[in-house]
Each structure stands twice: as structure tokens, then as C-alpha cells.
Amino acid sequence: MAPPVSAPASTSNPEAFLQIQDVVKDFNGFKAVNQVSLDIAKGEIFALLGSSGCGKSTLLRLLAGFETPTSGRIVLDGLDLAGLPPYQRPMNMMFQSYALFPHLTVWKNIAFGLEREGLPKAHIADRVEALLKLVQLGAYAQRKPHQLSGGQQQRVALARSLAKQPQLLLLDEPLGALDKKLREETQIELVNIIEQVGVTCVMVTHDQEEAMTMASRIAIMSEGRLLQVGAPGEVYETPNSRFVADFIGNVNLMDGTLDVDADDHCIIGSVDCRHRVGHGITGTQGMAVTVALRPEKISLTREQPAGDFNQVPGTVQELSYFGSHTVFHLKLASGAALKVSMANTERQRHDATWGDRVWASWSDSAHVVLTQ
């Protein structure tokens, strides 16, 4: 039985709220976005995650209409967006570092989009007041953007992008300009506001914590392609490739060969140890596979654990204390490194220290076997 791996959908679901179909963006021979297909449901908070230059921002700009796809289609709620300029698209964007109008007050910034629609003044005033209340900036209505803190500017940007009640909200690195502490607080607040408004949301971020905290689904992008799409837990626990396993969180990757493949288990041999995996994989005997092991799924003991599988001796080479957990870097017999993360559940725990010989072991459900 194969582990549940969610591959990027190649065919589009006509029911989906936002359909991105085989979209390619070619910049003079460089494919920034390469054959991307994606369906996003109404009300979803969807995160495009990848390192800089992976094409995630270009994909967002294609949605907003600042770039035109070289080929492919983007359909929002049955409306093909091809040929629609940004100012006619029923979506709004919260820009990276906000792009607030410096010459306009907070009030005027939020009202900007509504005024372009030529709505009655009273209606605009009501809407702006409601938004100021939503983002708790009522007292700052007459300030200019430069008179606000980073967190306040971020909330003005959010209010401005929600003012026209867009069908789709685009967030470009929404918290990238905030410092770490404020970012963590704002993540929850931002999700609360988005859910309160009920808008479908596509966000772009390079910060995996941000993506995992905020999004209901994540797409991992690299070199213009979607590598994996799924819920945060799904992507973390069952990555479908070495790249995704390595990109999301910390991981130990061990190359090995498939020795035994039975219905209920398989055995994989690697240089330093033999793995017993508690499920079968669809593979042929002798094929090369990669075993991915998350550091927090490994435990350390001084004595050799019982059994023949899923254990390896090593020497503690490096030890990083993070407060809530400690990461041990073991050197294995082959010279390979193994990262082990131990939660510091008690004060003053001393499992091991530099130079100690220890045994690392893990259960038969800890692995992910990667065939690509």
C-alpha cells in the first residue's frame, strides 16, 4: 500500500472557485511559472510556499493581472480572467511592504478603491468606518502611513484590500516586514479577520511557519512548478519528494535499497542501519529509495535498544539548545550526520553531551519512504 501522496492535480475540477489551468509564464525563455494547475475552493486560505525566485510571486501577479500568462487559463468563479486588466478584476491584493499611498491618510487609503467605484459618499464613509473598526485603527483614521508602526501599516493594508469586498484576497508576504514576535501574534489575528470576512485567500510566503499556521492548504513551489499540494500536516508528514521533505522542516535523508516488500511492512537497508517500515510500498526488490526521518521522531538512549531494526549508534558532535527542545547532531559510523530533536520536558535534563556514544532509535511508523 502506498502512503497517501497528493500529487499536483493535472486535470482541473470545474466546480472549483479558482481554477488555474496549465499556466505558463515565460520571461524571455525563463519559465518563471511552468505548467501550474491548481484548484482552490471558496473560503479557503491557500499558501504558495517556496524560496525566493521559485515563481510564487509571479503566480500571484498573474492572478492579480500585473502579468499576462504566456499560456494557460485562470478562471475565477466561472469568469475567465484572460484580458481583464488589474483594475477590472474582482480581487484585491495586500502588497509586500504594503504599498500604502504616502500622500493619503489612513481613511483615504482605505476609501481609495471605493471612491474609484463612484459609490455614494455616505456609503463609503460607513464602509471605511466598519473596516477601521475591524482592524482596530479607528483612532488613527487621519494619520498618514509614515506616522504608523509596521503592525499598524499592515492592518491598514489589510483593510484597504478588503474594502471592496473582493471575491479573492491576494496576500504577498503579508507578515514579511514585521519582526518575529509581532509576526506570530499577527498570524492568528490575520486569519481571524479573513475568516470573519469569509473571503477566499491566496497568500505567498517563504516562511513555512507562517504558511502552516495560516493556511488550510499549502503548495510547495520550486523552479516554477508545484511539487506538492496538501494540508500542512499532510505535506509535513508525507512529503512526496526529497525536495519537499528537505524544504519543510528538518529531516534526515538516508539513501537505501528495498530488500523486502511485504503487504504489512518493508525492509530497507542503508549504510548505517536497517529500516523496518510498518507498511508496504509499491516497489521492486533492490530499487533505490530514500528514507526520510524527522529529527523529533527519533529518541536517544545510552543503551542499545532491543531488536535489529530502526536503530543506529553515533557520537554526539554538536548540540544546539533551543529552550523548548535540544537538537543533537550525531556522527554515524559511515561519517554521515543524524539530527535528533529531543523535547525538554523536564528542567535540567542531561541526555547526552559532546562526545558521548549514544543509540538513536525510532518506531516503524516514523519513516517516509521516498521513491523520487
Add this chain to the structure above:
Amino acid sequence: MSRDVPALSGRHLVIAVPFVFLLVFFLAPFFIVGKISVSEMDGIAFKDVLSFQDGGVHLAFRFANYLTLAQDALYLNTYVTSLRYALATTLLCLLIGYPFAYFMARARRTLQPALLMGVMLPFWTSFLLRVYAWRSLLTEGGWVADAVVGSGLDQVLLALGLIATPGQLMHTPFSLVLGMTYTYLPFMILPLYGNLSKLDGRLLEAAADLGATPWAAFWRVTVPLSKAGIVAGSMLVFIPCVGEYVIPELLGGPETLMIGRVLWDEFFSNNDWPMASSVAVVMVLLVIVPLALFNKAQAEAAEAGR
């Protein structure tokens, strides 16, 4: 010893240089001109304002010149004419210069130095030569005159009151404003370009995202944000145009008498230095008022955080 002391005095020195310069070469001469304007002529010299007579101090201010300025329609009309032509020139420069600077700032980065060079190229030839060249271009038989008359555009200029007789382009308001616009256009373009090239393109994307057409985004975002450039360029054109002497002399006509010419006449034809000085003082005040407005606008722009 504290390191602050030399740093502080160094900073003071840097600030002091322009201040001392302005004091010596602007404020002091201006006071002298002001003094002359209220002095009485005594033959070919003028009497001291401050004098010691009979053991007492005498102050003799003569405001008759200013009274004449206010009462004689010639001076009033000339001031109005100067302001009108300066304003017309400023508006024309803005009208031509803004799109020019806008597309220059939007041009490819590699192309921009060449375009900038193009704007400054006229400075490589003497200003006098370039203005003089317009005379031959605009007199009958000149390329421009032939083209304008040949295409019937002179009828339009006639209808607008910019020329008096068809076919006669030189020595008219038209030739004057043309010459001043031509001369001062770079002074409008350069500050505008400096301002517009700093405009954050993402603000225009944000405007488009919020439903602003490119036209609306231009008026709501680009123009307000380039206000400082518009003000700077307008002042750089307006202020020297008010007191312009050479261009009206070379290209203007009888009905384009400007204050610079009056000043010249008072100084060198009438030899009435006190009168000439009064004319100059009023002209400087006329120029200082817009300058003060400009500084206020600059302060506001700084307040707006840009």
C-alpha cells in the same frame, strides 16, 4: 577630549558656507539697493540716508519712487505683463515638461542617461546664441516662420492674440513666450524627472489593483506624489522669467515690455538709480512671495514623509 566638538564645528562650518554666501552676495547687496531706492539724487551721486547735521542724526527717507511705482500705470502694467508672461511660460513648460519627464523616468534604465544628456545638451551652447538663432528661424524666410505660415498656423496664433499681423511672428508675445519656454524647459524637466524617477511603481500597481484606471492612477497617485517636483520646476522657471531681460530684448516686441527692460532703462538711460532700485526691490518682493510658497510646499512634502 570629546569628539563631538570638532564634529559640531565642522557641521556648523558646512551650514555656514551657504549662509555667509547668501549674506554677502544677496542680503547685503539687497540692503544697498533698498537704501538707494529711498535715497535722494544729488547731481550724479545720491545723498546718504543717514547724515549728521547740526550735532543731530538725520534720517532722510524718500518714498516718492515707490509712490510713482504705485501710481504710474506704466510700471504697474509692466509688472503685470512680466508676471503674465512668466506664468504663461511656466504653464507651457509644465505642459511640455511633465509628459517628457514622465516618459523619461519610465524609459529603460539603460536609455535614461542618454535622455538626460539630451535635456542638458542645449547648455553646451551659449544661451545668447540659442536665443539669437530663434530670430532667424522666426523672421520671414526662416524655417520655422515658413512652416508656421505655410501651414496656416499663424491664423490660429492671430485668433489667440499672440501675434498682431498674419505672417509676422517676430517681436510678438508668441516669439517671446516661445523663446522663454524653449530656454527654461530643462529647468522644468530636471526636477520633475528627479521626482518621477523615484516614484514607487508598486503604488501604481496598488492603485490599479484597487480599481483605478491608468488615467485615474495618474491623477490620484502620480501627480500628487510629484507635487514637490512640479513646485520646484515651476519656481525655477517662473522666478527668472519675471525678471528676464535678454529674451524680451531679442525676441519681444513693443507690446511685450517687461520689467527687466524698465529696470535697464531706469539704470542706464535715465540714470535714475533710486527709481531703478525701487523697481528692483518690488520685483524681488514679487519673486520672494512665490519662493516662500515654494518653501512651504516643500515643508509640507517633507511632512508627508517623502
